[in-house]
Amino acid sequence: MVDYSENLIEIRDLMYSRGARVIFKDMNLTIKRGEVTALMGPSGTGKTTLLRLITRQLIPQQGAIFVNGVDIASLNQRDLYSLRQRFGMLFQNGALLTDINVFENVAFPLREHTKLSNRLIRHVVLTKLHAVGLRGAADMMPAELSGGMARRVALARAMVMDPDILIYDEPFVGLDPISMGVIVRLVRRMNDALGITSIIVSHDVAEVSTVADRSYLISDGKVAASGSPDELSAAKSELVRQFMHGMADGPVAFHFEAPDYAEQLLGRDSE
Amino acid sequence: MKGLLRDIYNNVLEFVRTFGAFQLFFLRIIRHSPRIVLRRPGLVIKQIHNTGALSLVIIMVCGFFVGGVLGLQGYSNLARFNAEDSVGTVVALALIKELGPVITALLFAGRAGTALSSEIGLMKATDQLSAMEMMAVNPVRRVLVPRFLGGVVAMPLLVAIFTCTGLFGAHVVAVDLLSVDVGAFWQQMQLSVDIKDIREGVLKSFVFGIVASLLAVWEGYNAIPTAEGVGRATTRTVVITAISVLILDFMITAVML
Numbered sequence: 001m002v003d004y005s006e007n008l009i010e011i012r013d014l015m016y017s018r019g020a021r022v023i024f025k026d027m028n029l030t031i032k033r034g035e036v037t038a039l040m041g042p043s044g045t046g047k048t049t050l051l052r053l054i055t056r057q058l059i060p061q062q063g064a065i066f067v068n069g070v071d072i073a074s075l076n077q078r079d080l081y082s083l084r085q086r087f088g089m090l091f092q093n094g095a096l097l098t099d100i101n102v103f104e105n106v107a108f109p110l111r112e113h114t115k116l117s118n119r120l121i122r123h124v125v126l127t128k129l130h131a132v133g134l135r136g137a138a139d140m141m142p143a144e145l146s147g148g149m150a151r152r153v154a155l156a157r158a159m160v161m162d163p164d165i166l167i168y169d170e171p172f173v174g175l176d177p178i179s180m181g182v183i184v185r186l187v188r189r190m191n192d193a194l195g196i197t198s199i200i201v202s203h204d205v206a207e208v209s210t211v212a213d214r215s216y217l218i219s220d221g222k223v224a225a226s227g228s229p230d231e232l233s234a235a236k237s238e239l240v241r242q243f244m245h246g247m248a249d250g251p252v253a254f255h256f257e258a259p260d261y262a263e264q265l266l267g268r269d270s271e
Numbered sequence: 272m273k274g275l276l277r278d279i280y281n282n283v284l285e286f287v288r289t290f291g292a293f294q295l296f297f298l299r300i301i302r303h304s305p306r307i308v309l310r311r312p313g314l315v316i317k318q319i320h321n322t323g324a325l326s327l328v329i330i331m332v333c334g335f336f337v338g339g340v341l342g343l344q345g346y347s348n349l350a351r352f353n354a355e356d357s358v359g360t361v362v363a364l365a366l367i368k369e370l371g372p373v374i375t376a377l378l379f380a381g382r383a384g385t386a387l388s389s390e391i392g393l394m395k396a397t398d399q400l401s402a403m404e405m406m407a408v409n410p411v412r413r414v415l416v417p418r419f420l421g422g423v424v425a426m427p428l429l430v431a432i433f434t435c436t437g438l439f440g441a442h443v444v445a446v447d448l449l450s451v452d453v454g455a456f457w458q459q460m461q462l463s464v465d466i467k468d469i470r471e472g473v474l475k476s477f478v479f480g481i482v483a484s485l486l487a488v489w490e491g492y493n494a495i496p497t498a499e500g501v502g503r504a505t506t507r508t509v510v511i512t513a514i515s516v517l518i519l520d521f522m523i524t525a526v527m528l
Contacts, residue, residue, distance in 0.1 A: 055405060057401060057404060057405070077409075081407040081409075082407070084404075084405060084406070084407040085406075085407045087405060089402070089405040091398045091401070091402055091405075092398075093397060093398060095397060095398035095399050095401065095402035096399070096402075097394075097399055097402075097403075098393075098394075098397070098399065099390075108406065108408075109406045109407075109408075112406065112407075112408050112413070113407065113408075154402075157406075161406075
């Protein structure tokens with residue numbers, strides 16, 4: 001399906017709640033083809049939930065999400081699966097299959113969806129593992145990997161089908177500075193060289209700023225601000241300033257709602 | 272009183288709902304099964320190894336001792352009527368019709384069922400099932416169906432092995448230790464064990480295989496994705512399988528009489 005429109009993903013008037021808790025309300029968001037888009041926001045704003053909505057692991061109560069102009073809620077399972085073959089997703093914890101080794105994990109989508117020869121699969125898998133620097137770990141089991149290594153293997157697996165859209169859920173957490181630099185460059189390079197559209201969920205402001213073309217700051221179930229990283233850094237809004245510069249005081253409370261501190265410590269209950 | 276009635280009503284409703292969902296789940300598994308058997312037999316064979324071959328030691332050890340104790344009890348009670356030659360018959364009928372399928376199913380629930388539930392539950396808790404969904408691979412087809420089929424194939428084989436080692440155990444105790452005549456032991460058995468008895472045992476082993484495997488994958492798939500949730504699902508697998516197997520055993524026996 002070739003679609004030359006500029007917007008790859010459009011979210012319109014999205015409403016999603018879990019029990020009584022409203023997570024998104026009247027949310028509108030656009031992800032442009034070929035760009036690296038970052039979704040940022042304080043913890044607990046539902047960034048991961050938004051990714052799950054975009055990939056239809058969850059279905060919104062109201063509103064619609066269009067991918068390539070198609071409302072994904074209307075897809076049957078076969079169409080959904082053929083759409084998902086064009087997605088690559090990197091989960092927060094890697095989500096590698098623990099009963100097979102690193103090589104087979106990366107080969108998994110190829111073995112499931114293609115009839116490529118073992119020789120070709122070997123070439124493709126080793127190329128992808130080399131790109132994340134773990135060609136030497138091909139025979140290791142997922143349990144033997146560190147958190148950062150597991151994430152890099154998962155990235156190789158997400159890339160192996162050469163997807164159109166790569167989704168990263170907190171890709172920078174737990175990476176050492178060297179791997180982080182390599183991964184950031186890899187994200188950017190894949191985007192530019194292969195024309196992939198990337199979506200990054202992160203609250204790592206500094207790293208995101210180096211790689212993202214456009215950032216959305218999500219707070220209270222809505223898009224609070226959007227723009228290039230420079231625009232966001234320069235924004236006047238208190239919320240944006242607090243988040244981008246990591247200040248404890250501001251519209252977003254650091255403390256979860258609680259009774260008065262002194263009263264709780266000195267009150268009768270403390271005995 | 273009103274509160275009590277409402278609780279009962281809610282519980283019954285919940286039970287009916289869960290039972291309905293369970294049946295739909297069964298149909299889903301069955302629907303995907305032919306494709307997996309035809310296109311990916313390797314996945315099923317791996318699971319037959321996991322659930323069947325890896326349960327062999329426990330099945331054989333337990334079979335041997337169950338047969339042995341049956342030989343011992345049979346001998347000491349039959350000897351009162353000078354009928355110790357019939358010990359082979361007693362042991363064979365008990366093992367083939369009842370104890371073989373039932374004890375194997377209970378051991379299967381404890382050894383393989385718990386392994387299946389916790390494995391699937393942990394795959395869910397660590398996003399492995401979501402990751403498969405995202406790779407456009409249906410986890411029901413790729414993960415649950417091969418495990419279910421593996422259990423269904425393994426159970427009758429395990430029952431057969433359990434029964435055989437049980438007979439061997441009885442032979443060791445009755446013939447080698449208690450000096451029952453070896454000819455009488457086997458001949459009496461041959462005369463009184465009918466093909467109908469064997470058919471009953473085989474039917475039970477298939478039914479228990481389906482029930483135990485289905486419950487194990489169901490509990491794992493529906494586990495709450497936390498450490499506690501997976502633990503609870505594993506326990507439920509054993510408890511519910513045991514209860515279901517014993518109730519079904521009674522029903523099949525009643526129908527086959």
